[in-house]
Amino acid sequence: QVHLVESGGGLVQAGGSLRLSCVASGSIFDIKAMGWYRQSPGKQRELVAVVTSGGGTIYANSVKGRFTISRNNTQNTVVLQMNSLKPEDTAVYYCRYSDSGVYWGQGTQVTVSS
Numbered sequence: 006q007v008h009l010v011e012s013g014g015g016l017v018q019a020g021g022s023l024r025l026s027c028v029a030s031g032s033i034f035d036i037k038a039m040g041w042y043r044q045s046p047g048k049q050r051e052l053v054a055v056v057t058s059g060g061g062t063i064y065a066n067s068v069k070g071r072f073t074i075s076r077n078n079t080q081n082t083v084v085l086q087m088n089s090l091k092p093e094d095t096a097v098y099y100c101r102y103s104d105s106g107v108y109w110g111q112g113t114q115v116t117v118s119s
Contacts, residue, residue, distance in 0.1 A: 007031040007108040009100045014113030021117070022088045027100030027110055029081040037103045039076055039083040043096035043115075050099065054085060067093075090117045 013025040025041065040055030040063075054074035055063045062074055073086045083100065095117050100110035 007033060007102055007104075007106075009102055009108055009110035011098070011100045011110040011113045014098060014115045016116045016118065017090055019090060019092055019117055019119050021090050022086070023090065023115060025085040025087065025098055025100075025113060025115075027083045027102075029083075029102050029108075033081055033104070035104050036078075036081075039100070039102050040074065041083070041085045041098055042101055043094075043098045044112075045096040048096075053098065055101075056083060087115070090115075092117045092119045 007029055008031045009027055009029055011027045013023060017023055036058055038055050038057045041053040042050050043053050044050040053065055053068055054072055056074050056076045071089045076083045096115060097112040098115050099112045102108045
């Protein structure tokens with residue numbers, strides 16, 4: 006089993022920044038990818054950014070140039086730096102970890118006011 010703990014959500018004005026962190030613990034072996042997804046009311050959960058085991062990154066088009074994902078393999082941590090936030094970034098952000106299985110964090114609320 007893998008346990009994910011997220012932190013860093015909150016309320017920010019448009020144009021501001023937030024930093025989300027996710028720490029994985031438990032039976033961590035062959036990590037395939039860690040990343041962030043988000044879900045807003047009435048919408049499906051969507052990919053925000055992912056970093057693969059090889060260090061490659063994938064970003065949603067809507068966040069490219071504004072968000073940066075990074076991973077610390079030693080500490081099993083993934084961080085999402087979010088800059089130039091927009092009201093449409095408002096959502097619950099979920100950390101996702103995958104190896105032979107897929108694990109999700111409990112989610113952290115990000116609210117961007119206009």
